[in-house]
Amino acid sequence: MQASPSEVAVIGCGVLGLTSALLAQRAGARVTIYASEQLPLTTSARATGEWTPDSRIALADAAAPGFAAVWEEMARTAFKAHRNYLGLPGTPVEWIDQYSVTDDTPPSSSSSSGGSAPSGPAFAEYGKSIADLVPKWRRVPAGATPFKGASVARNELMIFNIADYGHTLLNDFFIAGGQFRQAEFHAPSQIAALGKRVVINCTGYGARALWKDETLTPVRGQIARLIPQPDVRYGLTYRQVIAVPRRDGIVVQSFEGGEMKGYGDTNETPDRAEAERAVKTLAELFSPAR
DSSP states (O other): OTTSOSEEEEEOOSHHHHHHHHHHHHTTOEEEEEESSOGGGSGGGGSOOBOOTTTTOSBTTTOOTTHHHHHHHHHHHHHHHHHTTBTOTTOSEEEEEEEEEEOSOOOOOSOTTSSOOOOOOOBOOOGGGGTTTSOOOEEOOTTSSSOTTSEEEEEEEEEEOHHHHHHHHHHHHHHTTOEEEEOOOSSHHHHHTTOOSOEEEOOGGGHHHHTTOTTOOOOOOOOEEEOOOTTOOEEEEETTEEEEEETTEEEEEEOTTOTTTTTTOOOOOOOHHHHHHHHHHHHHHTOTTO
16 A cells, blocks of 8 residues: 555445455545445345355366465455454344255256256365364254254354345445445446546456456356245255345245356346245245155
C-alpha cells in the first residue's frame, strides 16, 4: 500500500467484492464499490453456503507449480478469518452437524434433462493438507439417529448464512467509511473511464461476459430453498441430494446423474421439476415406512 494510491475501486458487491473492499480498508485505503446490485441479488447469494475450500478449486493437470502451497495458506487464512464471525448477532457463520446417509437404493443414472450428466475434467484435491482444521467423518452406530435401515456417517461443517453474512460485511464496510455506487459495466473501457488508478476486479461469474472470457466455466447446478425451520440445525447428504440448514431457508441441491452435473451449463433458468425431485428424495428418507 505504500506505493499505491489512497483510493481504491472494487468492481462487484458479492462476497468476493465485499471481502476485498474490507481488506483494502484495513490496509488504509478509501474504497468505493461499483456494482449493479448489492449482495442479496448477486450470484453469491445462490451458493449453498458450505465452507468447502477445495471444492473444484483447480484442474488437476493445470495447477501452476507451487499452487498447492499457496492454496493451503489461503485456506488457513480464510478459516481463521471466518472464525471471527462465529457467535455474532444474526449467526453469519456457524458450525453444524452433517450426516451422510447411504442405503441399498442405486443412484439414478440420468440427469433432469433425461440424458447423461456432462463429463468434465478432474479437479485437484487439497483437502488433506488442512485435515487438522476440520473434523473427520465418523460412523454413527445403528439406532443412534432417526435414519432407519441405513449406514450413517457424521462430521461437523462450517457454513455461511449468506443473507446475514452479507449484511455483516456490508455494515462493516459502511462503518469504515466505504462508499457504494450503482453502476453496470458491459466493457472494460467503462471501468477505465472511472479514472481510478487501482481497481480490484471482483465480478465473479459476471467476468465471463464482461471480459469475454469463455474459459470461466460454470461447475454447479441449481439450488432450491425451503422455508426456514429453526429446529433443523443439521446438514444431510442422501442419494445425490444435499441439504444445508441456512437461517434464511433450507438449501437443497441435487447431483442426480453424477458429481459433474451442471459443469459447463450456462442456463440459469430454474428447473422446478428438478427441485421437486430433490425434495421428494429427502422426504422418502423421513417417510413412516422407513
